[in-house]
Amino acid sequence: MTGSTFLAPVCKMKNFNNLFIELTAKNCNQRCKHCYIDFPLNKNVKDFISIDLIKNALNQTKNEHIQCIYLTGAEPMTHPDFNSILRLCLKRTNVCIFTNGTFINEKKARFLKRVQDESSNEIIFKLSIDHFDEIKNDEIRNRGAYRIVLNAIKSLAKYQFNPILCITNYYNEPKELLLNEFKNICKKQGFDAQDCNITINQINGKAQDIKNDRIENLDCEFGRCLTAKGIYTCPFLANDHRGRCGSEFSDFSRHNTLETSFCSNCIKNKKPYFGIDFELFT
Ligand code: SF4
Numbered sequence: 001m002t003g004s005t006f007l008a009p010v011c012k013m014k015n016f017n018n019l020f021i022e023l024t025a026k027n028c029n030q031r032c033k034h035c036y037i038d039f040p041l042n043k044n045v046k047d048f049i050s051i052d053l054i055k056n057a058l059n060q061t062k063n064e065h066i067q068c069i070y071l072t073g074a075e076p077m078t079h080p081d082f083n084s085i086l087r088l089c090l091k092r093t094n095v096c097i098f099t100n101g102t103f104i105n106e107k108k109a110r111f112l113k114r115v116q117d118e119s120s121n122e123i124i125f126k127l128s129i130d131h132f133d134e135i136k137n138d139e140i141r142n143r144g145a146y147r148i149v150l151n152a153i154k155s156l157a158k159y160q161f162n163p164i165l166c167i168t169n170y171y172n173e174p175k176e177l178l179l180n181e182f183k184n185i186c187k188k189q190g191f192d193a194q195d196c197n198i199t200i201n202q203i204n205g206k207a208q209d210i211k212n213d214r215i216e217n218l219d220c221e222f223g224r225c226l227t228a229k230g231i232y233t234c235p236f237l238a239n240d241h242r243g244r245c246g247s248e249f250s251d252f253s254r255h256n257t258l259e260t261s262f263c264s265n266c267i268k269n270k271k272p273y274f275g276i277d278f279e280l281f282t
Contacts (some may be wrong), residue, residue: 008259011220016064018223018275020072022238024048028074029067030100033140035172049228057226060249068095072235077103084259090119096267098126103151130179132172140170157191167200175200196280201273205264219272220256235274236262
């Protein structure tokens with residue numbers, strides 16, 4: 001065996017606190033340059049997960065201490081049964097929606113507030129936006145994406161939601177600059193954002209960079225991702241054989257190998273990319 005052989009570290013799940021549910025693998029109205037999803041040319045793919053699969057997963061995980069269910073995609077709000085799935089998940093615990101904001105306007109925010117009020121749990125929004133400059137943002141996301149998110153922030157703030165902005169630092173800007181600029185933008189939309197409302201993630205890790213870095217705060221340490229095809233370590237590796245953990249929650253693996261460029265990003269970030277640190281909000 002040569003000295004250049006790469007031995008990927010193994011991660012053991014510590015607690016099952018986060019259940020990610022991929023509502024659709026490929027259906028999204030945007031095509032962001034840095035998105036980890038390999039999109040087909042056709043935007044109208046109907047690959048939605050069934051409610052029965054979700055009910056089954058909730059039942060099989062009933063003894064796990066799940067603090068939050070995360071509805072992910074591609075764009076989860078394109079699911080035709082989105083409202084029913086949201087209500088179903090809210091019966092169990094808090095629900096976080098990962099969205100590009102397209103489907104959130106004032107009317108929708110008012111409706112979602114009513115749905116939340118009917119439950120004893122909370123709805124949290126993670127909104128994707130990547131730069132404080134409209135042109136730079138729309139250059140890597142989509143024309144109009146910037147204004148869509150600003151409108152979503154304004155609408156959610158009006159109904160007392162506390163959204164989190166998810167920034168992929170595509171342009172490698174200084175963290176302080178991003179924090180200040182995004183706080184100013186939020187203020188103009190009537191939302192008083194704190195540091196905890198703004199998450200900044202770096203990209204461009206390489207698998208070969210995973211060497212002796214300390215492994216801490218990875219999404220795969222605290223949860224698993226359900227897709228229409230089975231159980232995976234995290235949303236990054238959803239439907240990827242390298243992240244496969246099993247077909248059902250009645251029997252799934254709590255160990256995984258950190259061997260992808262996504263893992264390298266996670267290890268460098270030293271905080272979960274998808275999961276919420278609720279302690280920051282108390
Ligand atoms: S991409 Fe991140 S969360 Fe997913 S398996 Fe790798 S280290 Fe874990």
